[in-house]
Amino acid sequence: MKKNILLSIFSGLMLWLAWPPTPYTTVFLFIGFVPMLLMMENIINSNSAKKGKLIFNSTFIGFFIWNTLCVYWVYNSLKTIGPIVAIPVTLIPYSLGPLLMSTACWLYYRLRLKTNRTIGLIGLVCFWIGYEYLHQSWDLNFPWMTLGNGFATMHQWVQWYEYTGVYGGTIWVWAINILVFLMYISIREAQTAKYKQRLVIAFTLTLVIPFSISLSRYYDYVEEPNPSNVIVAQPNIDPYLKGGEIPVFKQIATLTKLSDSLAQPNTEFFIWPETAISDLIDEEHISSNGYYQQVRRFLDKYKNGNVLTGGETYKLYDKQINQTASPVPGGGYWDRYSSAINIENLDRVQFYHKSRLVPGAESLPFSDALSFLKPVFAHLGGATGTYTLQTEPGVFYAQSGIGVAPVICYESLWGDWIARSVGQGAQFIAIITNDGWWENTSGKDQHLDYAKLRAIETRRWVARSANTGISAFINQRGDVVQQSKWWVRTALKQNINLNSNITFYVAHGDYLPKLGSILAVLGILSLLVRSFFRKKVVA
Structure with a gap:
């Protein structure tokens, strides 16, 4: 029992070492699950009672270590939301993810009892993908630890994400781990030389072919010239002071000064962070709003310019005209939004409402x-509970016809959601965020690294504006071309290449996790049916 626990802990530590933002240790992803697989094999072949419970509990320890060490920084955001909310928030990344991971391993054990090792391992991959897809789709979503995200610091290895998205990375990780595990087991079980040779060949091809394709694509990829001048501003305002201690008009003045410092007559987009306008704005009467007018005055110097900024907006109603509207003290109803706002030298204002909430x-x-x-x-x-979601992804269009996908903070984890914006005409991606809640931890670095994967999936430049860092420009290969330092007030300017071509992933979205989830459900149904008939026979 002690040996099995140590194997699980070893897996958790290796997976943590492999995880962003640590570079050059990503290779541990390819062996990180091997001790866990050996531990489960030991339990299955043992004389222990309640083997399923042992597998669940033992794997949970390793997964808890991995998840907690990778997202420890979540704790730093707790002081903003109060202890009542803080408890469930921390349970999501620290415990819920490991519970779902351990459930996938328990299902593997149950399937293994009814079939054989090969089918069981195929089922394990499907159960895992099913867990990952569930964890990005339901109300308790937290796809931060999706396995395919682990290649974010070594994005040169996964240029084929333009075909598969991050779930291709999940399958690759599991395939390599399983083959290494089987090679070890073949030695322990004294399998035939021919069987061992087949495993070595399968391992070599599974490792080398994706590497070769990716590196070839990375070095051969050439962007089509279609330049647009873009500026991202990083005002570096303490997120805990934004709500009232620093007036919003002063915050906007800081942003306009930063933008002016690098602007050119042909600058087409000024991108400001998620919390740039922290006071509530009535969408229906924005033209009379003082903050809006302040931005319009800034744009007078840039006739083709657009300010894409974050803000808190709302709509008021006399009566409850939809299910999302909440009562307002004193009468009436409202929808409140965490929004991206596109302001230009026209009376038209475009809004996008954050759709993936924490x-x-x-x-x-x-x-x-x-x-x-x-x-x-x-x-x-x-x-909490007051924001209204937008049910479809959005695209902002400039006067010149340029389309941009507005992405607000947490949403940058959803490749499929962003791909849908690109499919609707977005030629580059604008991520606006405020990573200062996590302070100077690896959380801000991981969040930046994940944006590289969105660039590869869609072959779009990413312009990232963060209130307190890290702001950046990322090209279509996923390279960070420019980035700011943490806790520095600055602006960055870049000529980016717009792209209108559609990748396979943009066209087809998350087809891999959908297929894997279907197979996982079929596997679970098969187990339930077998269990039902077994009980019936016994009765």
Whole structure:
């Protein structure tokens, strides 16, 4: 038992070492699950009672270590949301993910009992992909630890994400780990030389072919010239002071000064961070809003310019015209949004409302069942349960016809969502965020690294504006061309190449996890049916 626990811990530590933002240790992804697989094999072949429970508990230890060491920084955001909200927020990355991972391993054990090792391992990959897809799709979403994200620091290895998205990386990691595990087991079980040779060949091809394709694509890829001048501003305003201690008009003045410092007459986009305008703005009457007018005055010097900025917006109603509207004290209803706003030298203003919210901090999971908790969060002064989502991805179009995909903070983890914006005409991606909540931890670095994968999936430049770092420009190969330092007030300017070509992934989206989830459900149904008939026979 002690040996099995040590194997699980060893897996957790190797996977942590492999994870972004640490470069050059990514290779541990290819062997990180091997001790875990050996541990499960030991339990399956042992005389222990309650083997399923042992596998679940033992794998949970390793997965908990891996997840907690990688996303320890979540704790730093707790002081903004209060202790009542903080507890469930921390449970999501620290415990819920490992629980789902361990469930996938337990299902592998159950399938292994009914079939054989080969089918069981194929099922394990499907169960894992099913867990990852669930964890990006349901109300408790947290796809931060999707295995394919692990290649973010070595993006040269996964240029084929333009065909598969990050789930291709998940399958690659599991395929290599399983082959290494089988090679070890073949020695321990004294398998035939022919069987061992086949495993070595399979391992070599599975490792080398994706590497070769990716490196060839990386070095051969050439962007089509189609330049657009873009500026990202990083005002470096303490996120804990943005809400009131620093007036919003002063924050906008800082942003306009930074933008002016690098602007050219032909600059087409000024990108400001998620929390640039922290006071609430009525969308229906934005033209009379003082902050909007301040931005328009800045744009007078740049006739083709657009300011893409974050802001808090709302719409008021006399009566509840939809299910999302919440009562307003004193009468009436409103929808409140975390928004991206595109302002230009026209009366037209374009809005996009954040659609992927942080569970607990920005959204109330399973709100229909837990709607009675909304007054509690409102009393605490938090935004939980009050934001209204946009159900479809959006594209902002400039006067010149340039399309940009607005992506707000947490949304940059959803490759499929961004790909849908690109499919609707976005020629580059603008990520606006405020990573200062996590302070100077690896969280901000991981968030930047993941943006590289979005560039590869869509073959679009990424312009990233972060309030307190890290702001950056990322090219279509996923290279960080420019980036700011942490906690530095600055602006960056770049001529980016717009792209209108559609990748296979943009055209087909998350087809791999959908297929894997279907196979996982079929596997679970098969187990339930077998269990039902076995009980019936025994009875």
